[in-house]
Amino acid sequence: MWGILSAYWPHILAIISLVMAVVAAVHAVMTKDEVRGAIGWAGVIILSPIVGALLYAIAGVNRIRRSALLSQRPGHRAGADSGRPVRIGDEEVGRLFGRRFAALKTLGDRVARHPLTTGNRIETLHTGDEAYAAMLAAIAAAERSVILETYIFDRDPLGLRIADALIAAQKRGVAVRVLIDAVGARYSVPSMAGYLREGGLDVRVFNGNIIMGLRLPYANLRTHRKIIVVDGTIAFMGGMNIRQGFTTEFAGEASAHDTHFQITGPVVADLFAVAAEDWRFTAKEVLEGEAWAIRTPIADGPAVLMRAVPSGPDACLENNHKILTGALSVARRSVRIMSPYFLPDQELISALVTAARRGVAIDIVVPSVNNLVLVDRAMTAQFDQMLKNYCRIWRASGAFDHSKLFVIDGSWAYVGSSNLDPRSLRLNFEIDVEVLDRDFAGGIDARIEAVIAAATEVTLAGLRARPYLLRLMDRLIWLGSPYL
Template sequence: MIDIFQNYWPHILFVISIAAGAVAAAHAAMTKEEARAAIGWVGVILLSPLLGAALYLVAGVNRIRHKALATRKSGHRRFDKQIHEHALSPHRIVAEFGQPYGALNRLGDAFTRFYMTSGNTIAMLESGDRAYREIVEAIDGARHSVLLESYIFDNDEIGRRIADRLLAAKARGVEVRVLIDAVGARYSFPSIVNYFRQRGLNARSFNGNVIMGLRMPYANLRTHRKIIVIDDNLAFTGGMNIRESFTTEFAGAESAHDTHFRVTGPVVRDLFAVASEDWHFSTGERLSPIARPLQGAVEPTYMRVVSSGPDGSIETNRNVIIGALSVAQKHVRLMSPYFLPDRELVSAFATAARRGVRIDILVPQENNLRLVDLAMMAQFDQVVKHGCHVWRVGGMFNHSKLMTIDGVWSYVGTSNMDPRSLRLNFEVDLEVLDSRFAEEIEKRVDAALGEARELTLSDIRDRPLPYRLSEKVVWLASPYL
C-alpha cells in the first residue's frame, strides 16, 4: 500500500481533489440562496478544487442552519410564532397610525416570529454609565432568574462588577445563566467565561465548537445579540456590549458612545424566547417559556421583537427595514457605526429619496474598524448621488444603531447596516410604533448632527485615485468584513 501511494500519489491526490471539489461545488450550488454567493464559491473551488473545498468547509457551510433543522426535527419547534393576549389587531394600527403602517405591520407579521404588542414600556439609556448602573441594580433586585446573552463581555472592571453581582445573585438562590459568544469572549484575556466557571456559575460560549468538535473561534455565525432578562418581567437590550470603554467612569472623555434600552411588558416574553432558544442551541437545556400573564403599562407602547440570523430567520431585519423605507413619507434618520447595505437596500434608500423623503445617514468620522471605513467610503456615492444625505459625526466613536421614520416608527437594537448583521450574525431589534419614543431618538440624532459634517459627491469622487482605488478593492470584500 505504501509503495502504491509513493508511486501514484500525484494521481491519488488528483482524484481526491476532483472528488472533493465536485462535492463542494455541488453543495454550494444547491444550498446558497444568492447566485452571487454560489458563483463565488464555485469559482474558488474550480480554481483550486482541494484548497477551495477545504476553504468552503471552513467558511462556506452554514452549520447553524443545519443544527437548527436538527433541533426542530428533535421536537423543539424553534420557529413557531409567539402568540399572546397583548397582540395587536391590524385594524387597531390602521385606526391609530394609518393604512401605510397597517401594511408595514402585516409585513412584520409575515416575516418575523413575533406580533406587535401593546402594554410595553421602553426607556432609553443614553450612556454606558447609566446602562450598567441600572443593570447592576436590576440584578441586585432579582428574585428568581437572570438570563444574560452578550456578544462581548470583557474581563475588565465593568465586566467583573456585573459578574460579581451575578455571582451574588446565584449565592442567594437566583437561577443565573450567562451565554457569551465564543469570539466575543476572547476580546479580553483571560475570558470572563472562565471567571464564571471557576466560581461555579452556569456560563457557556455560543458556537465555540465549529468543526468536528474542535474548539475553534469562527469568524461568521456569531450571536451579536445583547439581552438580559430578569425575573421574567424586566429586560435590557440594545447596542451595548459589556466593557469599560463605554463608561466615563473608566474611559473618561475618551469613552465610546452607545444606546441601550430598558423594557417591560409583553415584549419581555419575546426577548426571553429569543435568548432561551440560543441557550438551548448552545447547551441542550430547554428553559420553560414565560407562561404567566404580564401586566401591561397604563400608557402602552406598541413594540415588536425582530430576531434574525443565519437560520430560518435570515434577512428578517433587512426585510423589515426595506418595508419601513417603502412607507416613509417625510424623513428617515439612521445612525449606524457601519453602513454597507446590499444592492437591494441601497435601492430602497435611493427610491425613498427620489420620492422626496429626506434621508439622513449618520456614521462616525473616526471608525474603530479601518477596513470597514474604507469600504463605506467606496459605497457612499451610491446613495449620495440619489439625494441621500451622509454625515460623518465627529467626537468619540458612536456604536448606536438607531432609525426613525416620520417621527412615528423606530427601529433600535443590535443590527448594524452591513452584511455581517444582515446575513451572518444573530441579531435582535425592537420595532417601536410610538411618536414619543421616536421623538427621543430624533433628539439623540439631532445632537449628533451638531457634531457632523455632510459628505458631498465631490468629497467622495475628487480624492486622489490611489485612495479611491484602495477603497474599491476593500469594498469588493465587504460581504465578509
C-alpha cells in the same frame, strides 16, 4: 501501506481534491440564493483545489438548520396580571397610525415569529454608565432567574463587576445562564468564560469553544445579540457589549458612545424566547420550570406597541433586511439612520434611493472615528451611490458611536443589535425591536438630530477630491466587505 501511499499519493490527492470540490460546489449551487454568490463560490472551489473547499467550509456556509422552540410564551396570549389582550389588530394600528403602518404590521406578522404587542414600556439608556448601572441593579434584585447573551464580555473591571453580580445572584439561589459568542469571547485574554465558570456559573460559548477553536462548518456565523432577561419580567437589549470603554467611569471623556434599552411588558416573553432558543441550541437544555416562568404584566398608563425581531442564518434569515426594506417603502417625510458600520447591499441602497427620489429626506449618520478601519474604508467606497441620489450622509463628531438606530417619520423606530452591513444582514444572529410609538420614535429622531447638528456633511465633491489611489484602495477593500 506506506509503499502504496508513497507511490500513489498524487492520485489519492487528486481523488480527495475532486471529491471535496464536487461536494462543496454542489452545496454552494443548491444553497445560495444569489446567482453571483453561487457562481463566485463555485469558481473559488474549482480553481483552488482543496483550499477552495476549505475556505467554503469556513466562510461560505451561511445557514444553520435548527429546530425552533415550540413553546408558546405568555406574552403571545394575554397579560397574566390584567386579563387584557396584548396583541393588536390591523384595524387598530390603522386607526392610530394610518394605513401604511398597518401594512408594515402585516409585513412584520409574516416575517417575524413574534406578534406586535401592546402594554409595553421601553426606556432609552443613553450611555454605558447608565446602561450598566441599570443592568447591575436588575441583577442584584433578581429573585428567580437571569439569562445573559452577548457578543463581547470583556474581562476588564466593568466586566468583572457584572460577573461578580451574576455569581452573587447564583449563590443566593437565582438560576443564571450566560452565553458568549465564540469570537467575542476571544476579545479578552484570558476569557471571561473561565472567570464565570470558576464562580460556579453555567457558561457556554456559542458556535465553538475557547480552547479548540470555532465549530466548522459554521465558523463564520456568530451571535451578535445582546439580551439580558431578569425574572422573566425585565429585559435589556440594544447595541451595547460589556466593555469598560463605553463608560466615562473607566474611559473618561474619550469613552465610546452607544444606546441600550430597558424593556418591560409582553415583548419580554419574546426576547426571552430568543435567548432561550440560543441557549438550547448551544447547551441542549430547555429553560423551563418556576425559575424561568414569564411574568409580563401590561404596563399601566400609555402603552407602547412593540415587536421582537430575531434575525440570523437559520429560519430567521434576513428578517431585519425585510423589515427595513418595508419600512423604507412606507416612509413619507423622513428617514434617519445611525449606524457604526453602514454597508447596505444593493437592495437596501435601491430602497433608500427610491425613497429619496420621491421626496423623503434621508439622513445617514456614521462615525467620523471608527474602531474598524477596513470597514470604514469600505463604507466610504459606497457613499457616492447614495449621495448622487439625494441622500445625505453625515460624519458624527467626537468619540466613536456604536449605536444602531433607524426611525421613519418620527413614528416608527427599529433599534437593537443589527448593523447595516452584510454580516448583520445575513451572517450574524441579531435581535432588534420595532417600536410603533410617536414619543419613543420622536426621542430617537431627536437624538440623531442632535448628532447631525454637530456633524460634518459628506459631499460628492469631497469624496472625488481624494487621491485616486486612495479611492482605488477603498474599492478593493469594499470587495471583501461581506466578510469584514
